[in-house]
Amino acid sequence: MTELAQALRDLDEKKVYALVDKKIEEGTPATSIIAECNEGIVAVGQLFSEQKYYISQLIFSAEIFKQVIKRIEPLLESTAAQDHRGxxxxxxxxxxxxxxxxxxxxxxxxxxxxxxxxxxxxxxxxxxxxxxxxxxxxxxxxxxxxxxxxxxxxxxxxxxxxxxxxxxxxxxxxxxxxxxxxxxxxxxxxxxxxxxxxxxxxxxxxx
Ligand code: B12
Known part of the structure; x- marks a missing residue:
């Protein structure tokens, strides 16, 4: 598991944001950042199903993930794609x-x-x-x-x-x-x- 995935699994909010910001600066593709966070949040779900985490921790993990998405959203929204495909x-x-x-x-x-x-x-x-x-x-x-x-x-x-x-x-x-x-x-x-x-x-x- 990567450092970012681990930080999310451990609900280390500040570390998650710091690592994400660093990756954005380094030019890591948004989809890779999401994949790492996904691994972390799946681990949170696993800990929840093993009753090692409570629902409050599940909610917190979701909040962290949402903040990550806010940070990387500008990378995902292509400004060029104005033509409507459907x-x-x-x-x-x-x-x-x-x-x-x-x-x-x-x-x-x-x-x-x-x-x-x-x-x-x-x-x-x-x-x-x-x-x-x-x-x-x-x-x-x-x-x-x-x-x-x-x-x-x-x-x-x-x-x-x-x-x-x-x-x-x-x-x-x-x-x-x-x-x-x-x-x-x-x-x-x-x-x-x-x-x-x-x-x-x-x-x-x-x-
Ligand atoms: C965060 C979370 C929550 C948050 C959700 C917050 C929110 N606003 O979404 C909260 C705390 C509210 C929550 C509540 C519950 N949860 Co929950 N939750 C999770 C967790 C940890 C992460 C889900 C997540 O956001 N993943 C990140 C996103 C990016 O991934 P994703 O949703 O899979 O989406 C990706 C793809 O699947 C795909 N995709 C998804 N949808 C679609 C649709 C289309 C059309 C397409 C093309 C693609 C696509 O694209 C996405 C990006 O690549 C999962 C664990 C897990 N393994 O998933 C448990 C999990 C889903 N939850 C679970 C449970 C049991 C619950 C509760 C019943 C707990 C409870 N006792 O109350 C409640 C149910 C509430 C309800 N009625 O819905 C179980 C479900 C078990 C099962 N298989 O039935 C899981 C698997 C945890 C576990 N291991 O036990 N949860």
Missing amino acids: KVIIGTVKGDIHDIGKNLVITLLRGAGFEVIDLGVDVPAEKFVEAAKDTGARVVGMSALLNFTYPEMKNVVDALAAAGLRDQVKVIVGGAPVNEKVRDFAGADFYAEDAVQGVNICKEIYA
Whole structure:
């Protein structure tokens, strides 16, 4: 584990910011900084599941991560990409309030020139359907970090089908515990392992 990942795991806020600032100065790519922080926050989750960390520590780790993203956001937002590639709807599914990953995907999508309709967190299936109808977006992205919210992803796909929209939209699912099996279960079109892959899939869809 890198020094930065360890500092985040140990919730050493000042050290995390100092290391991130140093890396930014040195020209380390934003995606590498995120990858290191991701390793640290996954370790926090692990400590939480082993009951070595409390929920307050989980919350604190998220706050640190959010501050890191604020620092590196200017590197992620490309000023050149003003042309709109297309619309993408994105939200965290009902029952789930994790939004750090979703927000990261949004930042990268906007940086790549997509118009993003952010539905927020704890989003019921009807809202995804309504947004797809109203905006005509061809992509619906769903984020889920809790395995008991997988059925909710399937609900959204089913609701899109019931509204007659399934052929018009491609559905992408993501979130740390999500994988190809979950995609298959939900009936989604794509699974994205990370934000960069998500953006590439959107580019392909709108190509
Ligand atoms: C921070 C955190 C929290 C914070 C969230 C703050 C916030 N604003 O998001 C708080 C403290 C609120 C929280 C609460 C809970 N959490 Co929590 N949390 C985490 C933690 C440590 C990190 C998540 C994170 O932000 N990662 C960093 C981001 C950048 O990664 P990411 O979300 O995976 O996103 C990346 C990719 O997956 C992808 N991606 C994500 N979404 C999407 C969507 C699309 C469309 C695309 C293309 C890509 C994409 O792109 C991102 C960037 O590459 C994880 C540990 C882990 N292993 O993930 C646990 C974890 C997810 N939490 C867990 C649990 C159990 C909970 C609680 C139930 C705890 C409790 N007892 O109350 C609650 C649930 C609240 C709720 N109803 O949602 C468990 C889930 C277990 C499971 N699999 O079901 C985990 C895995 C911890 C653990 N090991 O036990 N949590």
